[in-house]
Amino acid sequence: MREELILPQCRYPWVTINSPIANSFDDEEKVWYDNDYTFISEEGIKRCKPQFLSRVATYMNPTCDSMERMRPCARLMIYITIFDDFFGMTPAKELETIANRVYEVMMGEDPREDEIGILRQMAQARKEWETFMPRFWIDRVAINFYEFIMYGMMEEIPFKQAEKRTYPLLAHYFSFRKYSIGMWPYGDLIDPAVNFALPVHIYNHPVIQRCRELLSLVIVIQNDFASLIKELEIENESLNIIFILRNQYKLSYQEACTEAMRLHDEYCQELDDLHQSLPDFGEFQEAAYNHVYHIKLQISGCANWYYNSGTKRYESKAFIVPKYAREGDDIVIPHSIFVKEQDL
Structure with missing residues (x-):
């Protein structure tokens, strides 16, 4: 017997703003894929283009009307997403080597001609x-991109490579997922979007850091x-808060959705409160x-991208097949939200 699962939609107590340049990189994005993402195969590129990943940058930074300031941000939105999709199953030792090379390129080294094309996108964004x-x-x-790999993607590997589904506890999940969701470097894009780099001593203040952490937790x-x-x-998928809440607290899917939304709304309220009472x-x-x-606009803007941008990222066969995927692995999205209860 199938159980109907009603998914709540995330809503926010602040404004959602539409970008004046929301779809402006659609054509450039296709060229970037054709030139620098050929390591994911022709079929992979075909799957990526309808996802409109460059629009994540414009939707999440909707007050920016400058193509020049937003272009490297659009590059980052694509290469961090494809990096996660492609290298998500990579063994830890190899992933660490890749992380070190990414850091070198982002700090100033140019990639060699024989290196993977995604590094060229990183180098070009840095130069811009x-x-x-x-x-x-x-x-x-x-640094934040390096930590996305080392403290986020790296910590997910034991769960992704486990032969049997294994669940982290919720506190453990948040400790690494807040990095692997990529919002620390995504949050950095606020500065070029507004054309002002937050000074180090302001950026490092615990209240600002907590607001940035809340950005990550809400987006998770x-x-x-x-x-x-x-x-x-x-x-074997276990890295979703709904699965984790269901396993840890013996909840139904619907109860887990309710609890996840409660946490989401609680974090949003904390962010709103901190915004109104900054030191x-x-x-x-x-x-x-x-x-x-x-930061708040990034949250509502990301939801706007999910629901209103036309992205096909979560449609059937939209994802690329990752490096080191198990034989026959693919990612398929069902056409319905009716699901069978799965054994814990």
């Missing part, structure tokens, strides 16, 4: 940022709702307030 962003900000992006839950339909069909940042008060305002 160097024309208008300070060195300390580029260093920040490089938002993304898990968006990908749930797909992940219900993956035999005294002196001459940078307005800049700090504006930064947190744009």
